[in-house]
Amino acid sequence: MIELKDIYKVYGMGEVDVVALDGVNLKIKRGELVSIMGASGSGKSTLLHILGCLDSATQGAYLLEGNDVTHLADRELSRIRNQHFGFVFQSYNLLPNMTALENVEEPLVYANVAKRERRKRAAIQLERVGLGDRLNHFPSQLSGGQQQRVAVARALVNEPTLLLADEPTGNLNTEAGDALLTILSELHTEGMSIVMVTHDPHVASLAERQILLEDGQVTKDAPLTER
Amino acid sequence: MIELKDIYKVYGMGEVDVVALDGVNLKIKRGELVSIMGASGSGKSTLLHILGCLDSATQGAYLLEGNDVTHLADRELSRIRNQHFGFVFQSYNLLPNMTALENVEEPLVYANVAKRERRKRAAIQLERVGLGDRLNHFPSQLSGGQQQRVAVARALVNEPTLLLADEPTGNLNTEAGDALLTILSELHTEGMSIVMVTHDPHVASLAERQILLEDGQVTKDAPLTER
Numbered sequence: 437m438i439e440l441k442d443i444y445k446v447y448g449m450g451e452v453d454v455v456a457l458d459g460v461n462l463k464i465k466r467g468e469l470v471s472i473m474g475a476s477g478s479g480k481s482t483l484l485h486i487l488g489c490l491d492s493a494t495q496g497a498y499l500l501e502g503n504d505v506t507h508l509a510d511r512e513l514s515r516i517r518n519q520h521f522g523f524v525f526q527s528y529n530l531l532p533n534m535t536a537l538e539n540v541e542e543p544l545v546y547a548n549v550a551k552r553e554r555r556k557r558a559a560i561q562l563e564r565v566g567l568g569d570r571l572n573h574f575p576s577q578l579s580g581g582q583q584q585r586v587a588v589a590r591a592l593v594n595e596p597t598l599l600l601a602d603e604p605t606g607n608l609n610t611e612a613g614d615a616l617l618t619i620l621s622e623l624h625t626e627g628m629s630i631v632m633v634t635h636d637p638h639v640a641s642l643a644e645r646q647i648l649l650e651d652g653q654v655t656k657d658a659p660l661t662e663r
Numbered sequence: 664m665i666e667l668k669d670i671y672k673v674y675g676m677g678e679v680d681v682v683a684l685d686g687v688n689l690k691i692k693r694g695e696l697v698s699i700m701g702a703s704g705s706g707k708s709t710l711l712h713i714l715g716c717l718d719s720a721t722q723g724a725y726l727l728e729g730n731d732v733t734h735l736a737d738r739e740l741s742r743i744r745n746q747h748f749g750f751v752f753q754s755y756n757l758l759p760n761m762t763a764l765e766n767v768e769e770p771l772v773y774a775n776v777a778k779r780e781r782r783k784r785a786a787i788q789l790e791r792v793g794l795g796d797r798l799n800h801f802p803s804q805l806s807g808g809q810q811q812r813v814a815v816a817r818a819l820v821n822e823p824t825l826l827l828a829d830e831p832t833g834n835l836n837t838e839a840g841d842a843l844l845t846i847l848s849e850l851h852t853e854g855m856s857i858v859m860v861t862h863d864p865h866v867a868s869l870a871e872r873q874i875l876l877e878d879g880q881v882t883k884d885a886p887l888t889e890r
């Protein structure tokens with residue numbers, strides 16, 4: 437489904453470049469549940485952004501369903517993302533001037549879904565993450581964990597085939613975190629591919645395959661059963 | 664040192680009010696290390712904001728070193744905060760147009776410390792949290808965990824007597840999280856009072872006293888040794 441070939445991502449910082457990804461080779465099959473762990477600053481979010489076509493590599497190739505998408509125009513990448521990917525950002529990236537409901541509707545606006553249907557689907561996802569009574573709150577009127585759950589609802593509303601989640605339980609207590617993992621588990625059983633960056637070994641144990649990133653390189657990539 | 668008496672915090676949301684704190688009574692002694700845990704949305708961040716004089720209660724009294732600060736003017740509260748409190752926000756609240764170094768210098772600017780001394784002290788704190796090589800990065804050029812560590816460095820630079828930290832290890836892997844807890848431990852040994860909101864039982868186990876918040880009420884408040 438996805439193949440990253442010899443991916444480098446370098447940030448030019450004047451005198452000193454930061455090599456965030458230092459030669460990454462990775463294949464992700466349809467329907468896989470993969471976790472990515474690694475130290476703070478090791479390149480996890482950068483890798484997720486490249487996988488989600490949100491950022492382009494400095495060097496290397498990205499093949500999506502066999503098609504080279506490495507050099508596609510922004511507009512085409514945007515369309516692919518909207519149709520196939522769901523993204524939960526490490527800092528949620530909610531629009532501050534829109535309510536929880538409007539934030540979750542947003543991917544459906546892009547996909548030209550009619551208003552009534554959008555409202556309905558967005559409300560369903562918010563109910564699912566336990567925020568049915570917070571639809572009209574603005575992000576600043578929500579707790580950290582609630583904002584995180586709105587971000588999850590938004591990532592799921594377009595029924596993506598691939599979910600890319602960056603620390604999806606980072607601001608959730610055990611109970612809310614487990615509730616979220618149950619949702620992800622169900623979606624995985626229904627066929628969704630999931631790539632999750634996490635620091636939580638509990639979350640990582642949900643994955644069938646665990647990747648370890650160290651200084652921009654994949655140093656471990658193994659099925660969970662081998663441990 | 665701190666006493667909260669019958670604190671209520673209610674957010675008016677039109678037809679339905681949100682009672683974030685529902686009658687909280689709490690005393691914190693000088694030099695204590697307290698952890699606050701609770702479900703997502705239970706009122707932890709709200710409680711921390713009130714303790715840090717960043718927000719005023721709807722009802723109830725706040726006594727700081729025996730003085731009623733409940734109705735102080737913003738400017739006076741600001742001065743008290745800058746002199747005595749260090750705050751690590753759940754969403755870091757870094758200024759996007761300032762570098763890591765400048766962000767950490769900021770409380771010292773408010774305190775009228777000379778530029779050379781500010782730079783020196785800010786650099787020391789950033790070194791301490793392992794970001795000595797990221798001084799001139801802007802927040803958008805830092806990983807999530809790096810931004811979190813800049814927020815910690817900023818909270819400590821003015822040598823506060825009380826540190827209020829909201830999920831200080833939420834975006835840190837075990838290694839970086841433990842490094843942070845070691846720093847907090849040392850500061851505590853040197854006399855700092857610390858109130859930490861956390862979902863991580865590992866972090867909570869550092870505390871000598873654990874508070875549980877449920878739906879805006881303190882339902883447990885016990886020394887760690889009693890468990």
Ligand SMILES: Nc1ncnc2c1ncn2[C@@H]1O[C@H](COP(=O)(O)OP(=O)(O)OP(=O)(O)O)[C@@H](O)[C@H]1O
Pocket residue numbers: 570573576577578579580581582607608609674675676681682683701702703704705706707708709710753
């Ligand atoms: N400005 C606001 N207006 C309205 N409601 C608010 C506002 N800020 C917070 N709330 C609500 O108050 C409750 C408590 O929020 P708070 O941020 O204190 O929770 P929390 O315990 O820190 O949660 P988390 O673990 O998810 O960070 C939540 O239900 C939230 O929706």
Ligand SMILES: Nc1ncnc2c1ncn2[C@@H]1O[C@H](COP(=O)(O)OP(=O)(O)OP(=O)(O)O)[C@@H](O)[C@H]1O
Pocket residue numbers: 447448449454455456474475476477478479480481482483526797800803804805806807808809834835836
């Ligand atoms: N725009 C940028 N410009 C310069 N350096 C950057 C930029 N974005 C990230 N970096 C650097 O690239 C490295 C990898 O960042 P990344 O966000 O991928 O780490 P991470 O593994 O997600 O860390 P964390 O666990 O703390 O979230 C970090 O050292 C960071 O400082």
Ligand SMILES: [Mg+2]
Pocket residue numbers: 480481482526602806807808
């Ligand atoms: Mg990250």
Ligand SMILES: [Mg+2]
Pocket residue numbers: 579580581707708709753829
């Ligand atoms: Mg909170």
